[in-house]
Amino acid sequence: MKKFGLFFLVLTLCIPFLGTGQSFELPNGQKYQKVKFELVNNLIIIPIEVNGTELSFLLDSGVNQPILFNITDQDSVQINNVSEIKIKGLGEGEPIKALSSVGNTFKLKSITNQQQLLYVIIDKSLNFSTSLGIPVHGIIGYDLFRDFVVDINYATKTIKFFDPDHYVYKKDKRKEILPLTITGKKAYVDANVFIADSENIPVHLLIDTGSSDAIWLFEDEEIGIPAENYNDFLGKGLNGDIFGKRTKVNSIQLGSFVLSDAKAAFPDTRSFASIKNLGNRNGSIGGEILKRFNIVFDYPNQKITLRKNSMYKSPFHYNLSGITLQHDGLRFVSQRISDGRGVVKSKEGSFGNVQILFENHTRLSLVPEIVVSGIRAGSPAETAGLKEGDIILAVNGKSIHQYKIQEIKQMLDEKKGKKIRVLIERYNRDLLFSFVLEDLFKHKKP
Structure with missing residues (x-):
């Protein structure tokens, strides 16, 4: 994939x-x-x-x-x-x-x-x-x-x-200051993870705002991969694809903050072949954890301040459908209209913004083409028959050209048990597929 x-x-x-x-x-x-x-x-x-x-x-x-x-x-x-x-x-x-x-x-x-x-x-x-x-x-x-x-x-x-010389730390019981280790121009924080029935495992994690994931962990003698896991594509680095096991841990603890059922991944060790010495690093912590806090990074004094925000209790996001999307150029979409409006621009920040009116009855819009760039093996989407290269036209009856790509991803992965209908174009034919979003771990047994 x-x-x-x-x-x-x-x-x-x-x-x-x-x-x-x-x-x-x-x-x-x-x-x-x-x-x-x-x-x-x-x-x-x-x-x-x-x-x-x-x-x-x-x-x-x-x-x-x-x-x-x-x-x-x-x-x-x-x-x-x-x-x-x-x-x-x-x-x-x-x-x-x-x-x-x-x-x-x-x-x-x-x-x-x-x-x-x-x-x-x-x-x-x-x-x-x-x-x-x-x-x-x-x-x-x-x-x-x-x-x-x-x-x-x-x-x-x-x-x-x-300016570090003018920053003043203010007392706030809702904030917690933790030590920050700066090594090789990167910041690390100590945390604790609880995996399955294991006791508390201390971990030393890279803080990575450039990762959209939650936690990455490296398997070793103390940190084992939970039995509930599945093979997944984790992302793309400078030198190629990164694969590994997707799973979750009972909890991760940062200071006194505890996040339960936290999303986690164990990347394949071959992806880290370019790093000759990981030292005492056990993994990384990314944006899906970090966004739950308002954070003060103080590299000069090697401190990090955490204060939980409104996203603290948000559920962790999984790719339940198994579909990966990306923009792949532009396409024309025609719409029947009756109010006589002229040229209209689409949402700010979107890729397509050209719309042309024909005889006050049809509007021709140049919009982003959204394609299936990958499908996880054994996922509901693959089982239903979707394939890499399919062009997404609509999700649950909603034409997708009016939505940003992140909004379309949310439609496809809304919640467990949700029935999803996807209209696609394949070789100039429109096809409709249906599937139900499932619990990714319900069939996994220790």
């Missing part, structure tokens, strides 16, 4: 040391900068200007240096002082060619770095915009976390970047 996921973990760069460059800075006298972000599939997307061109970046605490990987002929970005390198990341593939660039100007509102090191990946297959439904041009992480106290409010979708 092929799937375009987004789980960037521990980026390893096979290049000579080039220095860290100049830091990000606020204007003199400014204590912090507030930035709005988009939360898409548990991931934080922020706008950053690169040499005067505004692009969209994933804020990824698991990455060392900024990387551009989705520049098309519609983007015009000046890249300075370029040399060729090779990058090795997660996945089972070979190192990929990239460009190293120094002396770039990055701006995030009033925050500026005029000597930013940047890597550019030319491989067109590395494109996460198709699976997220919005343009994403790159990733950035450590450089911002290093230079500021970063206050992420997942509930209001805002981030405040504080």
Whole structure:
């Protein structure tokens, strides 16, 4: 099964040391900068200007240096002082060619770095915009976390970047401050997991805002894979697909916060072949856990502050249908209308926005084409007969071209026991399939 996921973990760069460059800075006298972000599939997307061109970046605490990987002929970005390198990341593939660039100007509102090191990946297959439904041009992480106290409010979708010299910790009984370990430009936190009937297992986890998943754990003598599990595609790293076992743990504990029946995955060890030494790391904690808190990252003082928010008790999301979706170009959709309206633009941020009126009776719209990019073996969708490459037209009678890709995914995986009807196009024929969403673990026995 092929799937375009987004789980960037521990980026390893096979290049000579080039220095860290100049830091990000606020204007003199400014204590912090507030930035709005988009939360898409548990991931934080922020706008950053690169040499005067505004692009969209994933804020990824698991990455060392900024990387551009989705520049098309519609983007015009000046890249300075370029040399060729090779990058090795997660996945089972070979190192990929990239460009190293120094002396770039990055701006995030009033925050500026005029000597930013940047890597550019030319491989067109590395494109996460198709699976997220919005343009994403790159990733950035450590450089911002290093230079500021970063206050992420997942509930209001805002981030405040504080000058560390002016950040004041305020007393709040609802907040809890935990130690943060910074190793190799990455942040780690200690937690406890409870697997099946086992006792409390202490774990050392990478904090990865660039992963949309909940918990990844590495199997060893103490951490075993629960009997209730299934094979799944976990995501895509820089060097290929990442597979493993999908499961859940009884609970995970961060400080005094306890999340029960937490979603978890055990990635195949071959996906981590590029990481020569995992040290005492036992896994990672991603966006589906992190979004349940408002978080203050304080790298300079090696602290992290957690305060649970309105999403704290939200159920963990599983791909119940087994369907993976992505954008695959555009298609025309015609609609009969009777109110005589003219050209109308679609929702802001969507890929298709061209609509043409014919003789006041028919509107022809250019909209994103949503295709099945992968199906999990043995899933309800596969059993019903859906196939990779099918074009999704409607879900439960709702034409999908009016919805964002994340909303369509929610329709397909709403809740256990829900009957799903999917209208698809295959080889210019419209076909209707039905299936029921099942408990992924009900047939699994210890």
